[in-house]
Amino acid sequence: MLVAACVKWADLRPEVDPVHGTVRSTGRSDGFSEADRAAVEVALGLAEGWGARVAVVCAGPPAAEAGLRELQAVGVDRAVRVDLAPDQPSEAVAASLAPVLSALLAADVVVCGDYSADRGSGSVPAYLAHLLGAEQALGLVGVAAHGDDGVAGVRRLDGGRREDVVAGAPAVVSVEGSVATLRRASLAATLGAGAAAVEVVPGRPDPRAEAPRTEPWRPRARHVAPPEGDDALDRVVQLTGAFVERTPPRTVELEPAEAAQAVLDQLRAWGYLEPPGRPD
Amino acid sequence: MSNVATPAFGAPDFDAVVVGAGPAGSAAALELARAGRRVCLVERGPxxxxxxxxxxxxxxxxxxTLLPNWWEEAPVQRWVTRRQTMILTETAATTLDVRNEAWGRPPYNGxxxxRPDFDAWLAQKAVDAxxxxxxxxxxxxxxxxxxRPDGKVVGVRTDRPDGDLTAKVVVACDGVNSFLAKEAGLYPTVDPANYTVGVKExxxxxxxxxxERFGVRGDHGVDIEILGCTGDVPGGGFVYTNLDTVAVGLVLSLPELSRGDQRPEQLLARLKAHPxxxxxxxxxxxxxxxxxxxPEAGFDMMPELVGDGILVAGDAAAMCLAAGIWLEGVNFAIGAGAAAGRTAARAVQRDDTSAAGLAGYRARLESSFVLADHRRLRDAPHLVMGELAQQKMPRVVNGVVEELFTVTNPDPKPRLRTILRRQMKRHGVKWRDAVKDGLRAARTFG
Amino acid sequence: MAEPTHYPELSFESRMGSVEFRVAEQAHIVVDDRICADCSTRGCVVACPANLFVPTAAGGILFNYEQCFECGTCYLVCNEEGAISWSYPEGGHGVVFHRS
Incomplete structure (x- = not known):
């Protein structure tokens, strides 16, 4: 039996220009996020209870191998680096990780951090569960072994409530950083970790993947005609639309697909989205 | 533990353990490794x-001597080709400005x-060795x-699980707070008056x-040392250039800082606002x-450098030269670390790492710049941090310069000695004190 | 020449926000503030570059350890023997400089 943890090598402290809002990675602060480290600890804990082996799979550049060796010193049996650029979309990351988890490692339970530190969406675990045909329990705030191969977790709900979930093998779970603190490696293991081997597997980058946007999305500026009228008050009234009748809010009850279409149509009507058929 | 031999009972894990991978520690580890000794370099930072x-x-x-042509690969920001010594009062500044293009060519000067780049580079050299x-x-x-609490040092305890590390000799390069040198009983007393705190943006x-601002081109840079910018707290300031950042900082004497009412960042804000x-x-x-x-006081605060099974180098041994026009530390750390490494390697080879077996360390340092400079300049920190240099001299210097270059027509120009006498009187400098400190400075720097 | 953008003067919080601290679970500073109650100088309050020591109304000292530069100023200026116990934080934790 094998428990795998998926981690991502990411810049944990990118520089943000306080005036321009631009984000820049300096490469000085790359590492595994707290959530990823918690995932490794959870994997180690589950494996100890089951007498299973532990593997770590990391999507990242060669620099990540130093971090993987540290994880091997902590007690991970096998480390695999999937060679993948950091700006790949979740689909491509999951498509690269899935064959390693299923074919190479034959993992029974996969533990991920809830989302990656480089503005991740947290969707890789869901994609993974889909590709592996596994049960999923995502964003857990508490996790424990359930029987011989299942995982019992606690998930946040709105209003401070909690939900108990159980996922049986094959399972993909993702955990928040607060779930566990990664144990420290012993001195002897740390001294020996320098020689530990990290397997490298090529990733499957998405050829369609675009460079991520570095600016917030804003609606396109719209042309507004200058107000007419001789006196300033008239022009202000016109500009603010104070006495003009507004479109009243409306409530619609629709099936999800139709509701999504209605939302898109409305956004287009307001100018937040381009009309269909026109280039972005 | 795959690449480290598990010791037989009683045999140490390593020949030497070096604590702290700063410039001193990395130089010591480099020399030990080159001499073929098994050395472990322990660093508490990530x-x-x-x-x-x-x-x-x-x-x-x-x-x-350690790394020929080091300048071709060291992670340097800029080569200092221009250095200034600036003497400030609240509204005035007198600057000595030196420029030398030769410092911008191999073999370079400063x-x-x-430090995260430089220290990591130097540590990698030790690892490569x-x-x-x-x-x-x-x-x-x-x-x-x-x-036994007074027994020979035979290793260190770390905070990792199963964290004991045994060695024939320990080289403590654990920085200014050196808990190891203190634990080894090498520091007789710790006097806060010997220390300053540096803050930097x-x-x-x-x-x-x-x-444009600093008047340099390419990879040339500027280093400015500043006196008279720390209010009532003895100390000094500095400004220097990196490639695309500028660093500005203060060095503040601890006793006066803690007795005053201005916090370090407030004093720094004052310096940054100076015209x-x-x-x-x-x-x-x-x-x-x-x-x-x-460690500001240099030679006079240095601990015993050698104990039974232990050597001390770098800031841990107070090898920092803060002598006004000179502000050096990394070079002393490297020099002392390398000497410690060589001494330790010899001692391991001769199988005598007792205090007597390691005694050659002090002799090595005495014959090199490390202790020669510190011994000769032992008075400098006291002079530079004294009231005359800190409070009165900046006022007199700037007062003299102001009078010298303020045109007072239709009154005739005053004589320089008249100006000097007037300024010294105004700022309460007695000739006797000035001559006394002047002679002391001449003895120290001359 | 690129025009330098002007940034406002720093608040103390954003000043400290520019520094990376990997906070350890265990505090590496411990202050026995029964001793501080008798201290008249309170050197640590003004001298600590990270402003970690705050006098309380009750006459003690409230301390933080999370944003500590690990410089040692506090125990060096402390004139009440034993009030501040200070060691280094757990390996890999504490302050991490990048451009110092």
Missing amino acids: YPGAKNMYGGVVYGRILD ATAY GAVLVCSTTVTGLLREDG TIALPRDVID AVAPLVEGGDVKEYSAHVI
Whole structure:
């Protein structure tokens, strides 16, 4: 039996220009996020209870191998680096990780951090569960072994409530950083970790993947005609639309697909989205 | 433990353990590894240099013997070709400005660098030579022979699980607070008056703006030492250039700082607002604030450098030269670390790492710049931090210069000696004190 | 020449926000504030570059350890023997400089 943890090598402290809002990675602060480290600890804990082996799979550049060796010193049996650029979309990351988890490692339970530190969406675990045909329990705030191969977790709900979930093998779970603190490696293991081997597997980058946007999305500026009228008050009234009748809010009850279409149509009507058929 | 032989009962894990992968520790580990000794370099930061901060300039001449042509690969920000000594009052500044293009060509003189880059580079050199580097590991104490509190040092205890590390000799390069040198009983007393605290802002500015403001081109840079900018607290300031950041900082004497009512960052804000400094540093985004304690008193505060099974080097042995016009530390650390490494390697080879077997360390340092400079300049910190140099001299100097260059027509120009006498009187400087300190300075620096 | 953008003067919080601290679970500073109650100088309050020591109304000292530069100023200026116990934080934790 094998428990795998998926981690991502990411810049944990990118520089943000306080005036321009631009984000820049300096490469000085790359590492595994707290959530990823918690995932490794959870994997180690589950494996100890089951007498299973532990593997770590990391999507990242060669620099990540130093971090993987540290994880091997902590007690991970096998480390695999999937060679993948950091700006790949979740689909491509999951498509690269899935064959390693299923074919190479034959993992029974996969533990991920809830989302990656480089503005991740947290969707890789869901994609993974889909590709592996596994049960999923995502964003857990508490996790424990359930029987011989299942995982019992606690998930946040709105209003401070909690939900108990159980996922049986094959399972993909993702955990928040607060779930566990990664144990420290012993001195002897740390001294020996320098020689530990990290397997490298090529990733499957998405050829369609675009460079991520570095600016917030804003609606396109719209042309507004200058107000007419001789006196300033008239022009202000016109500009603010104070006495003009507004479109009243409306409530619609629709099936999800139709509701999504209605939302898109409305956004287009307001100018937040381009009309269909026109280039972005 | 795959690449480290598990010791037979009683045999140590390593020939030597070096604590702290700063410049001293890495130089010691490099020399030990080159001599074929099994050496472990233990660093408490996540990488070498993570805990280190300084006043800006590395003088690399000492590296010539350790790493020939080091300048071709060292992670340097700028080569210092222009240095200034600035004497400030609240509204005036008198500056000595020196420029030398030869310092911008091999073999170079001083360089600015980020310590996380520089220290990591130097540590990698030790690793390449065969040293084993362990990061994220804090040494919490010394191991003694037979567990006796006064026994020979036979290793260190770290905070990792199963964290004891035994060795024939321990080289303590654990920085200014050196808990190891203190635990080994090498520091007789710790007097806060011997210490200053340095605070520094690293401020991002476009590279061409830095070139323009500081009057340099390419990879040439500037280092400015400042006196009279610390209010009532004895100390000094500095400004220096990196490639696309400028660093501005203060060095503040601990006893007076703690008795005063101005906090370090408030004093730093005052320096940044000074009319002579503001145009150099204003307008940028502060990328990092940092602070570190400095062993200011030099030779007079140095601990015993050798104990039974232990050597001390770098800031841990107070090898920091803060002598007004000179501000050096990294070079002394490298020099002392290398000497410690060589001594330890010899001692291991002769199988005598007792205090007597390691005694050659002090002799090596005495015959090199490390102790020669410190011994000769032992008075300098007291002179520079004294009231005359700190409070009165900046006022007299700037007062004299002001009178000298203020045109007083229709009154005739006063004589220089008249100006000097008048300014000294105004600022309460007695001839007797000036001559006394002057002679002392002449003896020290002359 | 690129025009330098002007940034406002720093608040103390954003000053400290520019520094990376990997906070350990265990505090590496411990202050026995029964001793501080008798201290008249309170050197640590003004001298600590990270402003970690705050006098309380009750006459003690409130301390933080999370944003500590690990410089040692506090125990060096402390004139009440034994009030501040200070060691280094767990390996890999505490302050991490990048451009110092």
